[in-house]
Amino acid sequence: MRKNDSITGNFDWILFGVYLLLVAFGVTTIYSVAYNPDNPSIFSFDEMYGRQLMWVAVSLFLGLLVFLIDSEIYRKFSIPIYIFCLGLLVLVLFMPPINGARAWLGFGSFGIQPGEFAKIGTAILLSNYMSSFNVKQQNGQTVLVSLAIIAVPMLLIMLQPDAGTFVVFTAFLFVMYREGLTFDPIVLKLVNLIPGVKFKSTWVGTHFIPILFVVVFLIVITLIIGHKPLVLDYFPGQVFSGYWRMFAALLSVTVIGYLVMRWMFSKREGRRAFTIAILGFALSVLLTAGVHTAFKSLPYHQKTRIELWLGIYEAEPGTGNVGDGADYNRSRAMTAVGSGGFTGKGYREASVASIKTAHVPECETDFIFSPWAEERGFLGSAVLVILYTFFLLRIITIAERQRSKYNRVYAYSVAMILFYHFAINIGMNIGLVPIIGIPLPLFSYGGSSMMSFSIMIFLLLKLDSQRKDALN
Amino acid sequence: MNFDARRYVIVTFIVITGLMYGIKLFYMQVVDVENWKLEAQRIAEKRKEIPPPRAVVFDRNGKKVVENKTYYNLMMVEEDMVGLDTVAFGKLVGMTKDEVLARIDEIKFGEGKYYNPHTKKKQTNYQRIRPYPFLKELTADEMSKIVPHLDRFPGFYEEITSMRNYPYASGANILGYLAEATQAEIDNDKFYKRADKIGRAGIERFYEVEFRGEKGVKYIVTSARQNNVGSFEDGKYDTTAVQGDGIILGLDIELQAYGEKLLQNKKGCIVAIEPSTGEILAMVSSPSYDPNLLVGRKNINKNYPKLVEDPNIPLFPRPLASEYMPGSTFKLIQALIGMQEEVISHDSGFPCNKSIVGCHNHPNAQSVTQAVQYSCNPYFYAVTRRIIQQGKVKSSFRDSEIGIDIWANYMHSFGLGLKLNTDITGLRAGNIPDSKYYNKWYGKGNWKFSTIRSISIGQGEVQLTPLQLANVAAIMANRGWYYTPHFVKSIGDRGPRIDYTIKNKTLVDRKYFGYVVEGMRRVVHEPGGTAAMARIPNIVMCGKTGTVENYIHGVKQKNHSVFIAFAPMNNPKIAIAVFIENTGGGGGTWAAPAASLVIEKYITGEVKSIEKEKRIMDAELSNWK
Incomplete structure (x- = not known):
């Protein structure tokens, strides 16, 4: 095999192309949102668009640096890099808070968010650790170590506090899932504590991502259908907790599930089917009842926020009447998006999502999707959704063509972090996800996120271009 | 174990998310887009409607009858108020502290509530950020005292508005007035928003669409702090307000004002029509009111209740809506129908047999012309009997049914018994009663001519509005046809409405009119005529008096005085009907001289019959209160 001398020999031009496209869209949107007639040049560094262009230039330069360094270096220095990131996360806790969070490490007027870079450090270390053992060797300890690598920065981020970045770190669970890490040893120990139960393996521990999905689904359903008190015609005057609906639903699903299992399994396994049904039912009831009770004990404004997101009731429209502002940001962003219509209001014609009118707060960062969608309409927003989806799928494709497990774990980390950002950010702009303040990758205004995502992607491109040299 | 298949789980997650977002975006931006657009408009894209001033009205001589005058509203935006000193502010606008607070409350709660289908709750329409008029319709003088101090009271500012003004203070019942549109009107027609003005009576109401013009629309982008940020999409969707074209009336405002003066302290009407066009020259309804009393909300609130409670009912447009028995003026048409039906000829004579019906002393009428001149009651009794009972069938009851329907048909062709x-x-x-009417009243087969004979001389069941009666005068002037009487001569330069240029022909041939018209001339100009007081030097006038007996709840009231006329006899310029209630005198005593003054004024431009004028103007008749 010929060692590839050229830097760009195996360069993935497609990914790079989409990267540039997203960055360009982002800059033009920031130009539209923050346009100041006094400084109309896109290169005016007094304005957001000029500064964003500068960050793009810096990012491309950093990308070049990443390319010039042999990819082995990152692997070798993964622990120091990780520790350096943790150091920054600790350091940032001693900074004065901005908007109630100590997320900014400031050097004069220049500030970075260590949280953004901690994602890269964590991804590199996790890739290194997970590629160091054979899947067959995996046991409870490997899972716990992997979890610890993720959990330490999460803990520090929680102290800032920065809920958005905190949530993004759970993206690594997807990576662990893809690599076949299993919680089975831990789950088995717990399950087998129950007298009379002796499992050799559980589906739960292995397929934790689908399980997680089911858990989230159950929680959402519990909140929605348990919200309204239950009144039955048979018991006039009696009001029951809305939770009984959920209980009835779980019971019927369990019975049906048990019958299906009885039909599928052999007779000897009948007892097992029964155990699974009982356990599943018990766990679900425990979970949903817990969620239901916990929700009821939440403070009013938090409850409202969750209710709004679930669509249990909508905020009262009418400017000046939005109580604690729980729904203000979301409804304004959704108005901007929805009013864009099919073809949009035209470039620099956003009336809702613009800094000048200030109806949508943070419309250059967390809510930047709303000016884009307002000005470009459904055509534009569909293009952006397709572009991001394509970008993510391209990274998965790249990931899957790696021979080295290190490369693959890293690529998946990048894919899943970007996926989280994409899903949460656009989701909250269109009312599908609660408001969690994280930027739209490569699009939102901000140096830290632009640099960290760029480094993340260029490192991926670098690893990919050297994929034929790597062996595991 | 190989976990490569798990990539599909992840790919599925990504693809499903993309699809879900695509669908949701499609739903928001394509399916549900109208709702979001409305929401965006509510939040950021303020649609400001700019109503044009209403169309201006001119009379037939180009004199401005209705114009617009600038007024000011003092607007209030609660959101912008900073520590309002209600005492100082109240002092500035002439209110007490409590009145200021009460007015603010009135604005807040006066906006009402609407049902929000999303929250399933009633919510107030009032918004802190919206401007509402705190005081309305201030004059420039009043406003100039307030404006210099407004900078001490943030949240208040002045706004220009325009209101109607009537330089002549005449013709209120023709012109009508404006009032704020009711909720039903707002719901019915998207043009109107709260506090918009709408024509409430008269031509302002009839020609509402022409009067209101087209609203201009300005789209303004406003910020979350309610500052104007600029026009929306560079004013691409903005339109300018278009004022309706000037409305030119056939009315002669000077004549109208003169007529109103003549009828002061009397109840009655004068309707004058230009026979050759059907244009209404004057339509006096007495008593009337100064139209300036009903300009703007403040005035309406103050004056409208007074006008409603006035026992002389000045708001009632008598010439259009008051139905009177026409009395002897009706005989003209009876004679015409008789000749057309060939039940009499122009030289038929009937003795003045007072045993049938009362009459005054005059020679026996030997012809239609003389019958008109003498206004002989028994003559027209005989004529009408021949029209109603033509002997077409044996039964006099059945015969009367056939006859009255023929008669009614003629009457309709004169514009009577139907809405013009x-x-x-x-x-x-x-x-205009017909067989159906009497069958309902008396029962079929229970009536014949003798039962209903009072209609011969314009009493009984016959009722006409003064406008219809004036139109009869115009028909006489035209010898057999009329243009529908109308007020508006032209809107801009569009000319009269098409249906006002179509001649309505009566069922009586032109040749018969000569005999009647000659009789009308003699009424005024020959000895033995009943309207000698109507004579004007150098003008040949044709007229017919009427003295209408009338009863209220069976109690006889003083007679109404009626006169219809046209002049000059050849090539007539004006046809007129005058109706004065309960004068006690005959048509020749009050209505005829009044009509002659209007004719003199219109034809010669000035009134030389000073004595006559003084007598009419000074008279206090009609049980005036």
């Missing part, structure tokens, strides 16, 4: 298509609201049809 005049361009104003509030018209009434009067009453």
Whole structure:
């Protein structure tokens, strides 16, 4: 095999192309949102668009640096890099808070968010650790170590506090899932504590991502259908907790599930089917009842926020009447998006999502999707959704063509972090996800996120271009 | 174990998310887009409607009858108020502290509530950030005292508005007035928003669409702090307000004002029509009111209740809606129908047999012309009997049924017993009885001519509006046809409405009119005529008096005085009907001289009959209160 001398020999031009496209869209949107007639040049560094262009230039330069360094270096220095990131996360806790969070490490007027870079450090270390053992060797300890690598920065981020970045770190669970890490040893120990139960393996521990999905689904359903008190015609005057609906639903699903299992399994396994049904039912009831009770004990404004997101009731429209502002940001962003219509209001014609009118707060960062969608309409927003989806799928494709497990774990980390950002950010702009303040990758205004995502992607491109040299 | 298949789980997650977002975006931006657009408009894209001033009205001589005058509203935005000193502010606008607070409350709660289908709750329409008029319709003088101090009271500012003004203070019942549109009107027509003005009576109401013009629309982008940020999409969707074209009336405002003066302290009407065009020259309804009393909300609130409670009912447009018995003026048409039906000829004579019906002393009428001149009651009794009972069938009851329907048909062709298509609201049809009417009243086969004979001389069941009667005068002037009487001569330069240029022909041939018209001339100009007081030097006038007996709840009231006329006899310029209630005198005593003054004024431009004028103007008649 010929060692590839050229830097760009195996360069993935497609990914790079989409990267540039997203960055360009982002800059033009920031130009539209923050346009100041006094400084109309896109290169005016007094304005957001000029500064964003500068960050793009810096990012491309950093990308070049990443390319010039042999990819082995990152692997070798993964622990120091990780520790350096943790150091920054600790350091940032001693900074004065901005908007109630100590997320900014400031050097004069220049500030970075260590949280953004901690994602890269964590991804590199996790890739290194997970590629160091054979899947067959995996046991409870490997899972716990992997979890610890993720959990330490999460803990520090929680102290800032920065809920958005905190949530993004759970993206690594997807990576662990893809690599076949299993919680089975831990789950088995717990399950087998129950007298009379002796499992050799559980589906739960292995397929934790689908399980997680089911858990989230159950929680959402519990909140929605348990919200309204239950009144039955048979018991006039009696009001029951809305939770009984959920209980009835779980019971019927369990019975049906048990019958299906009885039909599928052999007779000897009948007892097992029964155990699974009982356990599943018990766990679900425990979970949903817990969620239901916990929700009821939440403070009013938090409850409202969750209710709004679930669509249990909508905020009262009418400017000046939005109580604690729980729904203000979301409804304004959704108005901007929805009013864009099919073809949009035209470039620099956003009336809702613009800094000048200030109806949508943070419309250059967390809510930047709303000016884009307002000005470009459904055509534009569909293009952006397709572009991001394509970008993510391209990274998965790249990931899957790696021979080295290190490369693959890293690529998946990048894919899943970007996926989280994409899903949460656009989701909250269109009312599908609660408001969690994280930027739209490569699009939102901000140096830290632009640099960290760029480094993340260029490192991926670098690893990919050297994929034929790597062996595991 | 190989976990490569798990990539599909992840790919599925990504693809499903993309699809879900695509669908949701499609739903928001394509399916549900109208709702979001409305929401965006509510939040950021303020649609400001700019109503044009209403169309201006001119009379036939180009004199401005209705114009617009600038007024000011003092607007209030609660959101912008900073520590309002209610005492100082109240002092500035002439209110007490409590009145200021009460007015603010009135604005807040006066906006009402709407049902929000999303929250399933009633919510107030009032918004802190919206401007509402705190004081309305201030004059420039009043406003100039307030404006210099407004900078001490943030949240208040002045806004220009325009209101109607009537330089002549005449013709209130023709012109009508404006009032704020009711909720039903707002719901019915998207043009109107709260506090918009709408024509409430007269031609302002009838020609509402022409009067209101087209609203201009300005789209303004406003920020979350309610500052104007600029026009929306560079004013791409903005339109300018278009004022309606000037409305030119057939009315002669000077004549109108003169007529109103003549009828002061009397109840009655004068309707004058230009026979050759059907244009209404004057339509006096007495008593009337100064139209300036009903300009703007403040004035309406103050004056409207007074006008409603006035026992002389000045708001009632008598010429259009008051139905009177026409009395002897009706005989003209009876004679015409008799000749057309060939039940009499122009030289038929009937003795003045007072045993049938009362009459005054005059020679026996030897012809239609003389019958008109003498206004002989028994003559027209005989004529009408021949029209109603023509002997077409044996039974006199059945014969009367056939006869009265023939008769009624003629009457309809004179514009009687039906609503004229005049361009104003509030018209009434009067009453021309036919067989259906009497069958309902007396029962079929229970009546014949002798039962209903009072209709011969314009009493009984016959009822006409003064406008219809004036139109009869115009028909006489035209010898057999009329244009529908109308007020608006032209809107801009568009000319009269098409249906006002179509001749309505009566069922009586032109040749018969000569005999009647000659009789009308003699009424005024020959000895033995009943309207000698109507004579004007150098003008040949044709007229017919009427003295209408009338009863209220069976109690006889003083007679109404009626006169119809046209002049000059050849090539007539003006046809007129005058109706003065309960004068006690005959048509020749009050109505005829009044009509002659209007004719003199119109034809010669000035009134030389000073004595006559003084007598009419000074008279206090009609049980005036």
